[in-house]
Amino acid sequence: MRLLVDAGNTRFKWRLEQEGIVIDEGWSALGTNAPLASIEGYLGAVSRVGVSAVIHEDIRLRLSSYLEQKVSGPVHFYWAEAQRFGLRNSYMDPRTMGADRWHGMYGAWKRYKCGCAVIDAGSAITVDYVNNSGQHLGGYILPGLKMMLKSLKNDAARIAFEEGEVSKAEPGINTAECVNQGLSWLSRAMIERVSKDVSELNLSQTLVTGGDAGRLFALGMKGAHHPSLVLDGLGYIDSEAFG
Numbered sequence: 001m002r003l004l005v006d007a008g009n010t011r012f013k014w015r016l017e018q019e020g021i022v023i024d025e026g027w028s029a030l031g032t033n034a035p036l037a038s039i040e041g042y043l044g045a046v047s048r049v050g051v052s053a054v055i056h057e058d059i060r061l062r063l064s065s066y067l068e069q070k071v072s073g074p075v076h077f078y079w080a081e082a083q084r085f086g087l088r089n090s091y092m093d094p095r096t097m098g099a100d101r102w103h104g105m106y107g108a109w110k111r112y113k114c115g116c117a118v119i120d121a122g123s124a125i126t127v128d129y130v131n132n133s134g135q136h137l138g139g140y141i142l143p144g145l146k147m148m149l150k151s152l153k154n155d156a157a158r159i160a161f162e163e164g165e166v167s168k169a170e171p172g173i174n175t176a177e178c179v180n181q182g183l184s185w186l187s188r189a190m191i192e193r194v195s196k197d198v199s200e201l202n203l204s205q206t207l208v209t210g211g212d213a214g215r216l217f218a219l220g221m222k223g224a225h226h227p228s229l230v231l232d233g234l235g236y237i238d239s240e241a242f243g
C-alpha cells in the first residue's frame with residue numbers, strides 16, 4: 001500500500017493506494033498530534049510514503065517522525081526540481097519553490113502535456129503558467145481568501161464584520177458588505193486577469209485546485225477542477241522513482 005501526503009499550511013491531504021488504485025482520500029487539520037488518525041488502522045500495511053510539504057520545518061519533522069513510527073516502509077519528502085519529463089522550472093534556485101507548486105504543475109503537465117495555467121487556491125493562492133513546450137513561464141503568490149479576511153480582522157482596529165461567502169461584487173454599503181463583496185470583487189479581477197493571460201500566452205488548459213477552488217468557480221472561474229492535483233503530481237513522481 002502506498003500513502004501520499006500533501007502537507008499544506010491549513011490542512012494535510014492524503015491518499016491511500018493499493019496497486020495503483022485509490023482506496024481512500026481525505027484530509028485533516030494542521031496541528032493535530034495524530035494527523036492521520038482516521039487511517040491509522042491502515043498505516044502498518046503502508047510500504048511507502050511520499051510527501052509534498054510546504055509547512056514549517058518543526059511541523060515537517062513532527063510529521064516525519066509520526067509517519068516513521070506508524071508506517072513499516074520508507075518515507076520520502078519530494079521537493080521542487082529544475083526539470084522533469086520535459087517540464088522545466090523557471091526558478092534559478094528550484095529548491096526555493098514550494099513543493100506543492102511543482103507537484104501541481106507536474107500533475108497538470110502529465111495529465112494534459114500542453115500549455116496550462118495552474119491555480120492553487122489554498123492558504124495562499126498561487127498562479128503558475130507553463131507553456132506548450134513545458135517551460136514554466138513564472139507565477140504569482142497571493143494571500144489566500146481566509147488569510148485576507150484574517151488580516152483585515154487582526155490588523156485594522158475598526159474593521160469588525162461577520163464573514164459571509166457571497167458572489168455579489170457590487171460596492172458595499174456597510175462594513176460586512178464592503179469586506180465580503182470586496183473579496184469577491186478582488187477575486188473576480190484575478191479571474192479576469194488569469195483568463196487574459198491564458199489567452200495572450202496561448203495556454204490550452206486552466207486547472208484549479210485548493211480548498212477555495214469552488215469559491216473561484218462560483219465567482220466565474222473557467223477551467224477544470226482537480227481537487228487533488230498536488231497528490232496527482234506527487235504520485236507520478238514517486239512512481240517514477242520507485243516503480
Ligand SMILES: Nc1ncnc2c1ncn2[C@@H]1O[C@H](COP(=O)(O)OP(=O)(O)OP(=O)(O)O)[C@@H](O)[C@H]1O
Nearest residue numbers: 008009010011100121122123124144146210211212
Ligand atoms: N473544511 C475546511 N477547512 C479549512 N479550510 C477550508 C475548508 N474548506 C475550504 N477551506 C478553504 O480552503 C483554504 C485552504 O485550502 P487548502 O486546504 O487547499 O490549503 P493548504 O493546501 O493547506 O494550504 P497551502 O498549500 O496554500 O499552504 C482556506 O483558506 C479556506 O478558505
Ligand SMILES: CC(C)(CO)[C@@H](O)C(=O)NCCC(=O)O
Nearest residue numbers: 054096097098100101124126141
Ligand atoms: C506559496 C505557498 C505557501 C503555497 O502553498 C507554497 O508554495 C510556498 O511556501 N512556497 C515557497 C515560496 C515559493 O514558492 O517561491
Ligand SMILES: [K+]
Nearest residue numbers: 008100120122
Ligand atoms: K496547496
